[in-house]
Amino acid sequence: MATDIDIKAQALSSARTRILALQEQMTERVLAMAAEVEKLMDVVSATEAKAFLKARCNLPAVELSTYVGFEKALKGAEEVLRTGRVSFPVVKALVAADADTREDVLARIAAGAQIDTRDVSAIKKRLQEYKLTVAEVLAARNRKAVAAAARKRAKASVTSFEQKVSSLVDDLQAIYRRRLPESAVVRNGLQHQAGELLIEFESIFGNDHPALPDLPLNSAGHQVAVAWHALRKVKEGGFGSDQTFELQDGDHGPRMISPLQALTGRVSPVFGLRKRTGLTGLPPERYRLKALELCAGAGGMALGLERAGFQHVALIEYDKNAAATLRKNRPDWNVVQADVRKIDFTRYRKQGIDLLAGGLPCTPYTTVGERKGRKDEDDLLMEGVRAVKQAQPKAFIFENVEGLLHSAHSDHVAEALRKLMKAGCQTEIHRINARDFGVAQDRSRILIVGVRKEFAGAFRMPPRMPEIATNIGDALADLMSANGWSGARAWVQTMREQPFHDRFGNLVQKGALSATMRGRQGVGREKEDARWKRNGFTYAPIPKSAPTDEDAAKEGFVPGLTLPMRARLQDFPDQWKFVGGVGSVAQQIENAVPVRVAQAVGLAMFSALRGMQFDLVALLRRPGSGMVGQLIIQPPSLAIDAESTKAMAPVV
Structure with missing residues (x-):
């Protein structure tokens, strides 16, 4: 028995020694990181430092403010933090706390107290109450209790409202699908239901909604205003088998069910489709999304996006041969031969662009070039940012070489990310390799992918597909x-x-x-x-x-x-x-985004924006499935016949 106790004691003692050592190492790393960020801020502003740390060092957003604010809040307290083996969450809480709270907590740590984030919150609350009279403390507690009751009541009201809108949406869908007759009784009932919901709607969202053209597309205000118009239309009896309603003269707006569905709190179904997951083909044309493409080249990205369910509003390309290639193969595409620097992208805003895409010139960043970056006359990174700000798409995808992430260009990339964030976009940088998507090429590239805040978290990069x-x-x-x-x-x-x-x-x-x-x-x-x-x-x-x-x-x-x-x-x-000629064609091919790569990323973006889930392996295994005019390439035969001897040649 004594032996068992000794073994247990030794194990606990050994574990404690190792854990304390690890805690010391973690605290030391936090302090070392703070010291490095302090050096960085000697030469750049705090805003630039945050953008750099996120873009080039992959530092999580939740840690940025802590390290940037460490110097101002905790400079000189390093030894106390080190002695107390303070964890990062506690350091984060201290940086965010007021000066009195920090002083109290640091004194406790110096005295040997073990502090966690709950202790920091409790000390902060206690110190705040010390500054108030008894009456003020009671008043503050009462306000808190009333606010909690109001939130609870508001939550219950919203839940009830969502359930009522869900019922209305279900009935409208039943009429559209002819599962419910458009009789006078049914119509009167739905109109009455919509009238009562409109009263609740206006009590929650108000009844003063600006004209839709004055609101930015995809904004929360625009979505609420469209839902308000749709609800009023139902109240007036403007519904039935044709669910489309006009928002302004000459404009056929979305189907009524789409904006009302957003008020239900439910996962939005893809209206008119029975299945929305595991899709092995593209949905009907009416569900396609609108794309605007910069630096379209010979059409690699455009083809991939077309296969992924996007319809191009315009493709902008400066090179005359590449533009001619696009027109020759897709006469129906709107190819604009122009310098993107001379285009006002606000003209596309009212068209409701879903995706802005482009393979921006890579020569400023390629490792085999001069790597001039922003000083290169061919650099169009900021033009891409300008296009996002002016066209206001729901999402964007920019492709470039890995050299874009070289330290020499970190400030330029950080500035671009900062401007995209100000434009209301959540932006990520991903590496992608063509070999992972059924392409016989080891081609690694960078994708700058962004979505507007209302779609934040919806985009998922397509997985590798060894199949x-x-x-x-x-x-x-x-x-x-x-x-x-x-x-x-x-x-x-x-x-x-x-x-x-x-x-x-x-x-x-x-x-x-x-x-x-x-x-x-x-x-x-x-x-x-x-x-x-x-x-x-x-x-x-x-x-x-x-x-x-x-x-x-x-x-x-x-x-x-x-x-x-x-x-x-x-x-x-x-x-x-x-x-x-040969040189031009070779250059067009070289600069293209591999079609299947663009298709995979395009399908992932379609999923994010439409809420559909595709069987990516099935779709990429059959290039061009569901698209008119695309060639399905079967595994090549080694047999030599008259047809196989005809080699494709460039048009000169």
Whole structure:
């Protein structure tokens, strides 16, 4: 028995020693972090420091104010905090507290007291009461009790109101779906119900709502005003199988059920659809969302967004050949050939843009360039921010290279994030790799993704999808064999079996992947090309056609990637025609966002904005499903026939 007690005592003593040591380490790290932030604020403002720490150091927003405010609130108290092994939550509470509370708490810690966040709150409350007379303390407590009762009453009223609106919405849906007759009795009952709800509505939200055109789209005021108009319309009897109502002359507003659904507190169904999760196809066209795209290039992102259920209001592209490529393949698209710096995006505000997207120029940030950042004349990051502020979309997605996050550009990125936050957007920065979405290319990129505050937390980045992973051999099998090269089958097999490692040497998959597409025509960079030749293919120079046996007989032969092959590796459909010479087409292909990557991110954004959940693997496995005019690319055959020998060529 004594032995058991000794073992238990030793275990407890050992655990205490280790835990105390860990507590000391955690406190030391908090203090070290505060010291680093203090150094940072010697050269930048507090606002800039917060933006930098969030964008470049991935510091959680809940910690930013604590570290930034540490110097002013707790400078000189480091040794007391260290001795008391104070945790971060307590440090945070002390920074947020008033001076008297901090002084009292620090004195207690110095005396050996163990303090947690509840103690800080209790001390703060006690000190505040000490400053009041007995009568003032009682008055404050009474106000608190009355406020609590009012909140409870208001909560009960809102719950009751939500239930009544839910009942009205259900009846309106039943009429629309013809499950409830539009008889005089039914109509009179719904009109009476809407009239009573309108009285409650105005008691909660008031009856003075500005004209809708004067309110920013997607704002809370706009949503309340639309619901008010819809409720009045129901009261007047303007409902039935046609649920659409006008908000202003010439404007056919949303269906009545949509704005009223927002008042129910329920998860909004996608009106007219029986299923809203696990969707393996896109919803009908009337549910599509509106997109505005900057720097559209040859259409990689535009195609992906189209496959994800977005309809383009306009695509803006400066390069004449890229703009011509867009028009040639999609004559119905509104392609605007212009410099984004000269466009007033407020013209698109009234069109209710759901998504603003763009592959902003990467040359200012690419690691193989001069990395001039904001000093580069091609830098359009702030133009993207301006477009968000002026067009007021519900969400935005900007794609760029990883070099954007280099420390040399941290101030520029922090300024952009700060302006986006002021524009009412919750913004995140994500890394994404094309290989994770069924593209035979190791292409890592940065996405700056933002949503308006009313959609905060709704967006989820699409997960990696190893189920649809492929390799360069399977992706290009038919194109490599198009001119009768007898070694194509063996080349494909080699590519299938070749292991691919990431830049850290970790095995990613079995099966070779292309590197990021580059638009070089002449001799490539020696070391880079040598490495890829060893892997079984080369990028430069760009061959005019697929290899033949005659080509393969030459000493040192390694197959190169033609323009059609490069387009395939960027996930363009084979029928997509490019306008321009070889150099221009190569550049258009290089700069494009891989179609399937844009589709995956677009579907994730569609889910966030519409509340639908897609089966991403099913949709990405069948490119173009549900879209008119898209080619569904089947696994390529190695068989050589008359059709497979026709190689796609750029239109000059």
